[in-house]
Structures are given as C-alpha cells and as structure tokens.
Amino acid sequence: MLKLEDVVTCYGNIKALKGISITIQPGEIITVIGANGAGKSTTLMTICGIIPPRQGKIIYEGQDITNAEPDKIVGMGISQVPEGRRIFPFLTVQENLDMGAYLRRDTDGIKRDRDYIYELFPILAERRNQAGGTLSGGEQQMLAISRALMAKPKLLLMDEPSLGLAPIIVQQIFSIITKINQENGTTILLVEQNANMALKVAHRGYVMETGRITMEDTAKGLVSNPEVKDAYLGV
C-alpha cells in the first residue's frame, strides 16, 4: 500500500532521514519505535508532503507521491494525527471536525461520520461548540484522532498519540486504534515511544535510530528481541 524507498530528508544541511525504506501492506498496523530525535515525526511529515524528500521515492497505491502537494496526498486517502495534537485552537470542536472532512463533498456522509465520532467520544459531543484550545489534553487527542478519521483515510499516520496522557486514556486510545483497524480496515502507521503498548497492537514494527532503520520484524519478534527489550521496553 505504501512504500518508502531509500528516503533521505533534510532540514537545511542536517540529514534527519538518511535513507530509510518502509513497506506497509493494506490492513496492517505498523509501528515505528525509536528514541527522541530518531526521525519518526520527520518520516510522517515526509510521507504527507510537508517536507518533501531530498532523495528516494514514496509510492502509495502504485502511484509516485514523492513530490505531491500535501492536499493531493490527503485527497488520496492519507491522514495524520500529528505530534502534539495540533488542534485549531480558536475553531470549535465541530469546526475542527469539519476541517478534517475538508476535501469531502458528501454532506450526508460527513454528518453520519460526525455522529459516529460523537458516539465514540461523547465528551466531544458535549463540547461541540467550545473552542478546541480549551479542551484538556486527553480530549484534544481524541479530537485530533477524530479529525483525522473525518477524512475517511485509507492510511492513518499517528504520531505518539499516547504522549502525556493518563494510563486509562492511553488504554482507551489504543483500543480505538485496534477498533479503527478492524472495523474500517484502515491501515495504520503508528509512531510511539510507548513501545510496550505499540507492539501489543501492531502487526509489524520498525526500529529507528538517528535517521536509519536498524531493525524490522513482526511485533512478536521485536518484543522478544533482547536488544529491543533493553533499549525500548524497559524490562
């Protein structure tokens, strides 16, 4: 479904990605784990066309999207829940959701999906006319996920959705990730520092270190790998 081939991305002269290759099959949950500054967020921003790669290729559903504009890429079915939630602070909860559905024209479908979201997260329904910036961190994360879902993505990119949330909310977020994947068949690329949780829900995973992929295996394989255990699972 998505294929990164030897992708190099730079900020000025700094190489943040030094030639990474990732393959994702339809219906998979893939996780990318790695320490701070490894290049995980950069990978997601590169896929979305925000920071186009200096070298390499990105193929999505057989099409080359390496240098496509971000709005084209969203239109093709890739959405992102970015690091730090990035809620539009002065738009209401409902307007934030509407923005998620920006490229859709099926008014009825949008309404149906919004109702589904409000059922999934009743707190958002309660807060629908409140400015997004006034929500709590957990509520904002729910809104960020919901906003991405409103685009009806085929591939959902999530950047540390559990960061800074209470354990019970983290549980909830991960069960929703599984639910989105199983019920809608949405393919998910999940970036996490919480490797324990990520490897529980993922099918396969990649380990990233300073701009390079250093390991690639099934989730089970990674969990039982002594190096991964030492470095990322804290056991």
Added chain:
Amino acid sequence: MDLDYFFQLFLGGMTRGSIYALIALGYTMVYGIIKLINFAHGEIYMIGAFTALIIVGALGMTGLNPVLIFLIAGVIAVLTSAGYGVTIERIAYKPLRNAPRLSALISAIGMSLFLQNYVLLAQTSNFLPFPTLIPEFKFLANAGGIISSTQIIILATTALVMVVLTLLIKFTRIGKAMRATSQDRQMAQLVGIGINKVIAFTFVIGSFTAALGGVLICSHIGQINFYIGFIAGIKAFVAAVLGGIGSIPGAVLGSFVLGLTESFGTGYISSDYEDVFAFLFLVLILTIRPSGILGREKKAKV
C-alpha cells in the same frame, strides 16, 4: 456646545473610520494568514482609485448616467486591484514564504515603492480631480450639510462589507479554511487545505475592500495622486494595530476609534496636528494593551 458641529464631526469621523476599516481589513487578514505586514497594501487602495479615475474619464464622454459610470468604474477598479493584490503575493511574497520574516517585509516595502513610482510615471505627481458622480439625495436638503450622500453611501457600503465578510469567514468552507490556515498553516495542509488558494483568496478579499475604500473616498474628497495610498495605508495600519493585528473586529473597531479621534481632534483642538492624533492614540493604547484593543495573546496548550 454646538450640536450640529458635533454631529458633523462625528459623521466625518465615522466616514474616515469606514475608509480606514476597508483598508485595515486587508492588513489584518493578510497578517493573520501569513504573518506579514503587507506594506504594499496602501498602494492597492491607490491603484483602485486610479483605475476608477481612468474608467470614469473614458466613460465620461459616452453620456451615460453618472451613477452607472460610477458603478462600472467601481467594479472594474475593484477587480483590477484584486488582480494586483494576487500578483504581488505571487511574485513578491510566495517565494519568500519560508524565508525569515524580515525578507518578506523588505520585499513588501520594495513593492510599495515600486507601485508608487509606477503610478507616478504612468500618471503625474499632481493631484488629479475626481469628478462628483453621486448626486445629492433629495431628503438631505433639510439636513443642513451635516452629511452628504457620498458619506451615506460610504457608511452603508462599509456596513454591508462588514456583514458579508463576517458571514463569509464564520460560515463558509473557504472562511473556515482561512481561519484554520491562520491558526496553524502546517496542520491546515495536513487536513487537505490548499493553502496557496486560501492565501491568494485572502489577498483578493483584502484588495477588493481596499479598492472599494479608494474609489469611495476619492469621490468624497474629489482629488487623488500617487501618494494617497501611503498616507491612508499608514493610518489604516495604525488602526489595525490599535484594534489588535490579526483580528477582524479589532481592525474595524480600531478604524472607527482612529477616525473619530482624528475628526474630533482636528475639530476641537487643532487641524495642524491631524496626523499626530493617530500616533498619540496608538502609543497610548499599546501602553495599556500591548496586543491591541481586541488582540489576543498567543497561548498554546502543550
């Protein structure tokens, strides 16, 4: 106190305020969306006025109804200015979008000087008379000269523009996209908003209202030259900062506050200091509220 005189000053201030508001909207919207003080914005207003003057001159010989001529000239002026606005964005600001902010600012100042001199060379440095095309309304005969029909049209047009713009920004798809883009441009891209279109549209709207202001004020004052955009632009900029740059209601409020201050200041104190009042007031307000009357301080939740 002479009540007639008071009302005359009040309405004069409101008229000035309306024009400042029409220009200030463009400053504040462009600032909101790309964080740039578009110094060439006053020139858009001036170009609007000149375009109208040229069209009025050309149509004047046809013997058409003056009101019709005014409307045609206004429409063409507004469209021409919108074209200039978008073109300026495309060639002078878009290439610098990811450059340091100072670069774009310098580019804007350059654009302003360029357009002034362009009109100076194409036209003349003298003031040119702008014909009166709006007839005096009959019902104003008893008003004792407190207000003219042109002033009424300025006030009404401004009010209409404000209402339409508010609805546009609050409820339409493009309006929401504009707000989203101004709050987080990258995130706007991530939800699929084509920010190039949104930014261009912002320049269209800003230029549109500025040109409208240009055409209206010239038919009120009756003369124009290449320099009017500079003065009006600075004043409208002051108004936008006064109200809180980036805020649309702020720009409108700041404009009326400024227009009234100038009008009463010149009427009751001295007309020698007309331009001083604006800056005095600016300093005063910003001392009390550094981000303007309605400006909001940036607070981000982490």
